[in-house]
Amino acid sequence: MLTGKKILITGVTGQVARPVAETLVGHNEVWGLGRFSDPSITDRLTAAGIRIWRWDMSRDGLERLPNDFTHVLHAAVERGNGLDFEAAVAVNSIAAGRLMTHCRGAEAFLYISTGALYARQRLDHLHTETDPLGTATPWLPTYPVGKLATEGVVRAFAATLGLPTTIARLNAAYGPYGHGGIPIMFFRRILAGEPIEVPRRGQELCSPIHTDDIARQVPLLWDVAKVSSTVLNWGGDDAVGVQDLMSYISGLTGVPAEFVANRVTRGMVAFDNTRRSRAIGRCEVPWRDGVRRALDAHFSGAVRASAST
Ligand code: NDP
Numbered sequence: 001m002l003t004g005k006k007i008l009i010t011g012v013t014g015q016v017a018r019p020v021a022e023t024l025v026g027h028n029e030v031w032g033l034g035r036f037s038d039p040s041i042t043d044r045l046t047a048a049g050i051r052i053w054r055w056d057m058s059r060d061g062l063e064r065l066p067n068d069f070t071h072v073l074h075a076a077v078e079r080g081n082g083l084d085f086e087a088a089v090a091v092n093s094i095a096a097g098r099l100m101t102h103c104r105g106a107e108a109f110l111y112i113s114t115g116a117l118y119a120r121q122r123l124d125h126l127h128t129e130t131d132p133l134g135t136a137t138p139w140l141p142t143y144p145v146g147k148l149a150t151e152g153v154v155r156a157f158a159a160t161l162g163l164p165t166t167i168a169r170l171n172a173a174y175g176p177y178g179h180g181g182i183p184i185m186f187f188r189r190i191l192a193g194e195p196i197e198v199p200r201r202g203q204e205l206c207s208p209i210h211t212d213d214i215a216r217q218v219p220l221l222w223d224v225a226k227v228s229s230t231v232l233n234w235g236g237d238d239a240v241g242v243q244d245l246m247s248y249i250s251g252l253t254g255v256p257a258e259f260v261a262n263r264v265t266r267g268m269v270a271f272d273n274t275r276r277s278r279a280i281g282r283c284e285v286p287w288r289d290g291v292r293r294a295l296d297a298h299f300s301g302a303v304r305a306s307a308s309t
Helices: 017-024 039-047 083-102 144-159 184-189 211-223 242-253 274-280 287-298
Strands: 007-008 029-034 049-052 071-074 108-114 164-169 195-199 229-232 257-261
Touching: 007 017, 017 029, 017 039, 017 211, 039 049, 071 083, 071 211, 083 144, 108 144, 108 211, 144 164, 164 211, 184 195, 184 242, 184 287, 195 242, 211 229, 211 274, 229 274, 242 287
Parallel strands: 007 029, 007 071, 029 049, 071 108, 108 164, 164 229, 195 257
Antiparallel strands: none
């Protein structure tokens, strides 16, 4: 267990970083950075003992922030509006450079990237870290472009500042907070009567990972940080089909899922987890159990008592 450290976490109001901050704050000094657009979350973070620091990545504003952090988790992202590539690249990459420079004395820096960087292959392909990158994401084209640009910045600053760094390409994170991740976002669409876009043949796979596993694994990812940057896929142990995932949720809730064959889908990918497993071990939350718990957290009473796992 990580104890007695001074930890900085960006994107702390978000789905992924908030449970990490809440887990680590019991035994460490944790600072959370963000714009804090939702004041109710700010109050809950403060009540949990997390120190709040307002920082908009599109500005500087780190000058008066302490710089003696031992560990940094950079999870904030400006996904962009799908059109303004210049803004997505500039905001995310300059912010990463400023943050790393400010925290150059840290023991480890962890940047959360995305599996959306990988070029599309066969639907059942398990992507490795050395697979071709593509950044073709029709649902939000600016997103992977900003992430890939930022990966480059993070590698450069790690090397030039001598700051041990891990770049973790996250798969479909899901859990009790924020938007809840793909299973919850798709279920909201189903409740709104919208069909989920799927390929004409077969199904896209993903590697869903519960935020409990994420919170447990963040210190392990700091442990494997290197000045040359450790790059690894960060997903759950199981490759799960999108239709299988949503049909499971239908079974739990009794709400039928409708699928529609479409050229444009979410473009999910599944991971080959060999490098991650060797570096930090396996996940602990089985996806069916995790999805059931996430549903309970977001839609109290939605899971039928009679539903089997
Ligand atoms: P959320 O959308 O839940 O949260 C985004 C966070 O970024 C919020 O805390 C938001 O804070 C902060 N943020 C956005 N714009 C700015 C800005 N201009 N300045 C400062 N802070 C900003 O994201 P997730 O938790 O889902 O994702 C966390 C990380 O994981 C991201 O880097 C994302 O790319 C990556 N990832 C997530 C996946 C997932 O399945 N969730 C999959 C793959 C990668 P506020 O609004 O309060 O300012």
